[in-house]
Amino acid sequence: MxxxxxxxxxxxxxxxxxxxxxxxxxxxxxxxxxxxxxxxxxxxxxxxxxxxxxxxxxxxxxxxxxxxxxxxxxxxxxxxxxxxxxxxxxxRHLNIEEGTLTIILLVGVNGTGKTTTAGKLCARYKKTGYNVLLGAADTFRAAAIEQLSHWGEMTGTPVIAHQAGSDPAAVVFDAIQAAKARKTDILILDTAGRLHNKQNLMDELMKIRRIIRREAPDASCQTLLVIDATTGQNAVSQTKFFREASDVTGLVITKLDGNAKGGVVLAVAHETGMPIMLAGLGEGVEDLVDFDSTTFVHSLLPDSDPV
Ligand SMILES: Nc1nc2c(ncn2[C@@H]2O[C@H](COP(=O)(O)OP(=O)(O)OP(=O)(O)O)[C@@H](O)[C@H]2O)c(=O)[nH]1
Ligand SMILES: [Mg+2]
Missing domain, CATH: 1.20.120.140 (SRP54, nucleotide-binding domain)
Incomplete structure (x- = not known):
């Protein structure tokens, strides 16, 4: 299609x-x-x-x-x-630099679609022939690790995971070592969206960032903030919080198929000035597309007569 x-x-x-x-x-x-x-x-x-x-x-x-x-x-x-x-x-599209490790770190509040986006991205890059590795850095819930492992099985991708409750930064450390040893092209890291409080979450994300900088200084690192379009104007304040906690390089807006509030993409772009890189248009593995402004606007408005 x-x-x-x-x-x-x-x-x-x-x-x-x-x-x-x-x-x-x-x-x-x-x-x-x-x-x-x-x-x-x-x-x-x-x-x-x-x-x-x-x-x-x-x-x-x-x-x-x-x-x-x-x-x-x-x-x-x-x-x-x-x-x-x-x-x-x-x-701005999510580009994969050839010849070096690319790390894609997915952050965002709980339930926005981080794990699903990790799985969809994994499937996309596997399909194009890249050597991909998944890292389960959401150790807050056992179910989160299972969910990512399921995507790993579905796409034939190895998953680096520790037990629930363990230190997510240690998972990131191990995942980076594994990526180096296996000559991985793309390491996709899933993170927790909810911890006991906001400060915990911010501290955890900052620690993950430090580990990535220390262990993979030459990697091309993309931190994608995953936003749920159905949360409306809340999405704008989430962006502000996560930009402080992690070096967000771009946004993924998911669940654009969920309701008639897809206009939130414009609110987020206007208020944050952040590039929207990917759009989630459904739950299926194929339902993640590179965000394209012209296509988005044409999909929203009535067809105009060609001039
Ligand atoms: N309709 C629709 N559903 C989506 C999309 N992306 C994710 N979902 C659904 O949203 C729900 C939450 O997705 P997850 O990927 O588990 O979200 P998460 O951010 O990892 O959640 P936590 O791990 O709890 O923080 C799941 O039921 C997904 O299938 C999308 O683009 N469209
Ligand atoms: Mg998750």
């Missing part, structure tokens, strides 16, 4: 909500007056675009109308598309 179709299918609920809403607002007259622009702003906020991002998008639409004077449905749609793309910024 092409990437546009994957996005369209995954974002179906948000797409229906936004597309139907837009067409409903525009249906009466085929052009936009001030009240209709207010309705459009409300629609964006209801799709979880966030007040600030929605405000910035609407400012651009109003400015364009003032400048050009075109209030047609088509013109508004085109400016909407353009300003959404501006909010999303330049895309």
């Amino acid at each position: 092409g990437i546009l179709n994957s996005f369209k299918r995954g974002l179906q609920k948000t797409r229906d909500f936004v597309t139907e809403g837009f067409n409903r607002i525009a249906a009466n007259m085929g052009f936009f007056d001030e009240d209709m622009l207010d309705d459009l702003e409300m629609l964006l906020i209801q799709a979880d675009v966030g007040i600030a991002a929605a405000g910035s998008i609407m400012d651009e639409i109003r400015d364009e109308i003032k400048k050009v004077g075109d209030i047609s449905q088509e013109a508004v749609l085109q400016t909407l598309e353009r300003s959404m793309l501006a909010v999303l910024g330049q895309p």
